[in-house]
Amino acid sequence: MDVLYFAWVRERIGLPKEKVETTAANVRDLVAELSARDPRYAAAFADLSALRVALDQDLSDFDAPLEGVREVAFFPPMTGG
Amino acid sequence: MRIAVQKDAFDLGEESQRFASDVAISGINAGALVTFTGVVRGSEKGEMVAMEIEHYPGMTERAIKTITQEAQQRWSLADALVIHRHGRLVPGEQIMMVATAARHRSDAFEAAEYLMDYLKSRAPFWKKEMTQDGTGNWVEAKHSDEEALTRWD
Numbered sequence: 001m002d003v004l005y006f007a008w009v010r011e012r013i014g015l016p017k018e019k020v021e022t023t024a025a026n027v028r029d030l031v032a033e034l035s036a037r038d039p040r041y042a043a044a045f046a047d048l049s050a051l052r053v054a055l056d057q058d059l060s061d062f063d064a065p066l067e068g069v070r071e072v073a074f075f076p077p078m079t080g081g
Numbered sequence: 082m083r084i085a086v087q088k089d090a091f092d093l094g095e096e097s098q099r100f101a102s103d104v105a106i107s108g109i110n111a112g113a114l115v116t117f118t119g120v121v122r123g124s125e126k127g128e129m130v131a132m133e134i135e136h137y138p139g140m141t142e143r144a145i146k147t148i149t150q151e152a153q154q155r156w157s158l159a160d161a162l163v164i165h166r167h168g169r170l171v172p173g174e175q176i177m178m179v180a181t182a183a184r185h186r187s188d189a190f191e192a193a194e195y196l197m198d199y200l201k202s203r204a205p206f207w208k209k210e211m212t213q214d215g216t217g218n219w220v221e222a223k224h225s226d227e228e229a230l231t232r233w234d
């Protein structure tokens with residue numbers, strides 16, 4: 001699946017987008033998998049309460065299942081307007 | 082309903098006029114048009130030279146569409162317009178505008194406020210304040226912005 005990062009999450013991880021092969025059942029498991037990969041991911045995902053997640057461009061939550069999902073995006077709370 | 086997510090500047094007068102004409106042409110009996118314009122505010126000490134706005138292409142349009150449809154239903158709006166810019170903007174530049182048309186003004190005002198509240202916390206935009214030395218600080222979401230949504234529950 002495609003995994004996207006925005007704002008300081010993107011800066012901390014060092015890339016805007018990547019393809020990830022995973023069997024993670026839900027977002028929380030995916031976060032654990034990525035965090036175990038590299039300290040940059042661990043740093044970006046250190047505090048999940050400071051993050052939001054979107055599944056196929058719909059705002060979701062960390063317990064949501066990933067089955068059938070093509071695009072996961074991680075970002076801080078939005079500041080539009 | 083028109084939604085535009087763009088890098089380019091927009092002309093407030095032209096957009097307002099076009100919105101008013103669209104409403105008039107549609108033949109909908111709207112007695113109230115409300116427009117709101119957001120402008121990039123400089124920092125208090127003036128150290129901010131620009132605001133960089135990042136967004137999530139695809140999701141942004143989709144989120145704004147959902148928010149606008151919700152507003153249209155809640156207040157039976159005749160029409161609505163949302164323009165939001167991204168990229169690098171300097172203080173004083175127009176960053177976004179919202180326009181609503183309804184039969185009565187209270188609906189038009191309330192719907193515009195609702196759109197503003199939701200665009201702030203539910204549309205995927207992130208602002209970074211850039212300083213003279215080229216460094217930047219991400220604007221943190223305010224607790225009060227999230228709280229503002231509860232009044233529409």
